[in-house]
Amino acid sequence: MSGRTVITxxxxxxxxxxxxxxxxxxxxxxxxxxDTIGRDGFDGLPLRIAGQVREFDATAMVEERYVVQTDRFxxxxxxxxxxxxAQSGPPAPGGSPLDVAVVTAxxxxxxxxxxxxxxxxxxxxxxxxxxxQSIAWFYAASTGQISIRGGFxxxxxxxxxxxxxxLDALAHARRSLLRGTRAVVVGAAEAPLAPYSGVCQLxxxxxxxxxxxxxxxxxxxxxxxxxxxxxxxxxxxxxxEQNAADRGATARAVVAGHAAxxxxxxxxxxxxxxxARAIRGALGDARLAPSDVDVVFxxxxxxxxxxxxxxxxxxxxxxxxxxxxxxTAPKTGTGRAYCGAPLLDTAAAVLALEHDxxxxxxxxxxxxxDIDLVTERSRPAExxxxxxxxxxxxxxxxxxxxxxx
Amino acid sequence: xxxxxxxxxxxxxxxSSAGVRVEQATLERDPETPFAEYGLDSLGLLGIIxxxxxxxxxxxxxxxxxxxxPHAFVDAVNASLAKGA
Numbered sequence: 091m092s093g094r095t096v097i098t099x100x101x102x103x104x105x106x107x108x109x110x111x112x113x114x115x116x117x118x119x120x121x122x123x124x125d126t127i128g129r130d131g132f133d134g135l136p137l138r139i140a141g142q143v144r145e146f147d148a149t150a151m152v153e154e155r156y157v158v159q160t161d162r163f164x165x166x167x168x169x170x171x172x173x174x175x176a177q178s179g180p181p182a183p184g185g186s187p188l189d190v191a192v193v194t195a196x197x198x199x200x201x202x203x204x205x206x207x208x209x210x211x212x213x214x215x216x217x218x219x220x221x222x223q224s225i226a227w228f229y230a231a232s233t234g235q236i237s238i239r240g241g242f243x244x245x246x247x248x249x250x251x252x253x254x255x256x257l258d259a260l261a262h263a264r265r266s267l268l269r270g271t272r273a274v275v276v277g278a279a280e281a282p283l284a285p286y287s288g289v290c291q292l293x294x295x296x297x298x299x300x301x302x303x304x305x306x307x308x309x310x311x312x313x314x315x316x317x318x319x320x321x322x323x324x325x326x327x328x329x330x331e332q333n334a335a336d337r338g339a340t341a342r343a344v345v346a347g348h349a350a351x352x353x354x355x356x357x358x359x360x361x362x363x364x365x366a367r368a369i370r371g372a373l374g375d376a377r378l379a380p381s382d383v384d385v386v387f388x389x390x391x392x393x394x395x396x397x398x399x400x401x402x403x404x405x406x407x408x409x410x411x412x413x414x415x416x417x418t419a420p421k422t423g424t425g426r427a428y429c430g431a432p433l434l435d436t437a438a439a440v441l442a443l444e445h446d447x448x449x450x451x452x453x454x455x456x457x458x459x460d461i462d463l464v465t466e467r468s469r470p471a472e473x474x475x476x477x478x479x480x481x482x483x484x485x486x487x488x489x490x491x492x493x494x495x
Numbered sequence: 496x497x498x499x500x501x502x503x504x505x506x507x508x509x510x511s512s513a514g515v516r517v518e519q520a521t522l523e524r525d526p527e528t529p530f531a532e533y534g535l536d537s538l539g540l541l542g543i544i545x546x547x548x549x550x551x552x553x554x555x556x557x558x559x560x561x562x563x564x565p566h567a568f569v570d571a572v573n574a575s576l577a578k579g580a
């Protein structure tokens with residue numbers, strides 16, 4: 091065992107593309123797909139703008155039994171896992187089912203399935219609620235179903251630690267590898283755009299209710315009014331570098347460092363210290379210096395206090411390097427897919443390292459913080475180390491360092 | 496009186512309640528193949544029983560949720576329906 095965790099497969103189901111190639115093309119070009127939510131049941135809701143995975147056809151990517159028995163967030167995760175595994179190849183050839191594990195993060199669960207069953211409960215009575223409701227809504231559903239479907243019986247888990255849990259899931263997978271698991275299928279996908287889920291989100295003061303796709307999600311600007319939500323996410327195949335080498339799989343990037351902190355729900359001023367500590371912790375874990383960071387994928391929550399805290403956290407943790415390093419937030423073109431968001435950023439970070447290109451931050455033109463936010467178009471740069479940041483509405487903060495192999 | 500459960504209806508229920516597609520002819524030809532081999536789990540069978548109870552407007556008694564094959568299930572359901580009638 092080398093002790094180094096490498097990414098050998100990337101599967102993306104995002105509002106701006108399905109599959110890593112389509113996702114990268116749209117991300118690099120700064121395409122925005124934020125638009126008006128077209129689902130039935132949203133007419134009366136003040137939430138108008140989100141990132142929807144419009145091209146996804148569950149029946150084309152997932153067997154019928156899973157389409158019927160599981161929620162959309164699990165359909166996304168299964169499809170993304172398939173894409174990642176197709177790229178990596180079988181991660182433990184000749185091994186036992188116990189060699190491969192599944193870890194996902196989940197923040198909103200199976201809202202669409204749950205809403206359908208609750209409508210049966212109150213519309214027709216309890217005898218009309220199907221038994222799959224007992225498992226389909228549950229945060230653990232995607233891990234369980236991917237494990238069953240793929241026969242992956244290693245140490246499976248679900249991280250329910252807020253949006254930043256997406257990064258914590260990768261850290262959890264890395265720890266499993268250090269304990270001897272050969273490979274982990276890891277990531278998160280969310281589907282929070284059923285009307286029921288939309289109503290749940292209305293309680294978040296950080297949610298943007300701006301009805302115009304060009305103005306709904308403008309982090310780091312004086313027009314910041316919150317974030318636009320999104321559905322989708324990414325799954326990865328991660329394994330020890332030696333395992334990848336032994337089976338001839340290509341290591342696309344190294345998961346080099348991670349740290350997480352907690353500073354309390356919606357306490358954005360305090361998130362400055364939490365995020366700075368997470369950055370320092372992740373860099374320490376990776377044995378890298380602040381000046382080694384070549385690009386930052388920002389959390390970019392999109393409220394003035396949260397944006398300020400993030401810009402200051404970068405200054406606190408990176409020192410003078412903070413005003414030189416390129417920062418980007420491609421999620422302004424797709425919305426924030428809760429736990430899926432930092433994993434989409436991780437996918438974008440790996441692709442950025444591979445292409446020596448920093449993708450831009452769609453919609454954002456004038457930045458009002460002392461950071462070098464990449465706007466308008468992508469920027470070529472020699473990239474070896476990327477820092478991915480994430481915060482959750484409930485107070486979690488996390489930082490992840492990925493490097494070239 | 497309630498109509499008996501046929502393999503045709505069971506085939507439809509397996510698909511609509513659990514997304515498991517097995518043709519009526521397959522069930523008729525080989526009714527002893529366990530549900531598990533088709534990928535129908537215990538939750539799936541519970542869903543089928545619930546839907547049958549809603550359709551017939553009566554509860555189905557006996558150990559129907561313990562049936563492992565289409566043959567055993569159809570027999571047990573029909574025995575219960577006959578008693579109820």
